[in-house]
Amino acid sequence: MSEPSATEPTFYEQIGGHETIARIVEVFYEGVATDEVLRPIYPEDDLAPAAARFTMFLVQYWGGPTTYSTQRGHPRLRMRHAPFTVTMEARDHWLTHFRAGLDAVELTPEQDAEFWAYVQHAATFMVNTMDEPKPI
Template identity: 75%
Template sequence: MSTFYDEIGGLPTFQRLVGKFYEGVATDEVLRPMYPEEDLGPATERFTLFLVQYWGGPTTYSDTRGHPRLRMRHAPFAVTPLAKEHWLTNFRAALDDVALTPEQDAKFWDYVTHAAQFMVNTFEEPA
């Protein structure tokens, strides 16, 4: 049985997508301060493994980190509507870069837009 992970090209596609996403995050004035690590490599790896697992690839994420618990893991950060918009802007650029079919793109975009809205945890912009 083929999964969406397989359908869009497996690990190389996810690595390219997440790599492109974090290229944008690295220079984003709203998102970059949310990453305390100087090197975005560990965040890139975690996000790649999460998406790979979500879309039907290997379960390395859960095997190494346990249940995703996304809201809990993001709770220390002020995920505002503005941060959500910046996150989506960077993800949109990454999706455009990997050039999926229109159907694949729509499926992925639908997921990330809903997930991004779900992650908003405050309407107070940080000082």
């Protein structure tokens, strides 16, 4: 992510701000809600709180308000996800739903590529086991 100058808009502003990120996250969670691999990773019955946290995180990451850190502290993504089994299969499902979210908004090809590169890296970083879960 490149740092904007004092007069250059942030990536967050360039892509349309909160509205754009909220739409990406909305579409993402629509997919997660019925995904047999990912849904168990989200223990809350209502995905709205997770969506709100994810939206705040992405807003802050891309240069918007720092509400996430104000409310939740440092993101500590790996630590927050450590209690859950995150496999390569889960990563792939996560990326499928995030891709749908990106496809639902009108980013330029350059903006899309920058956002997509970040989420691919982040999703791979979250993988914490190469073992697939055992069937119940």
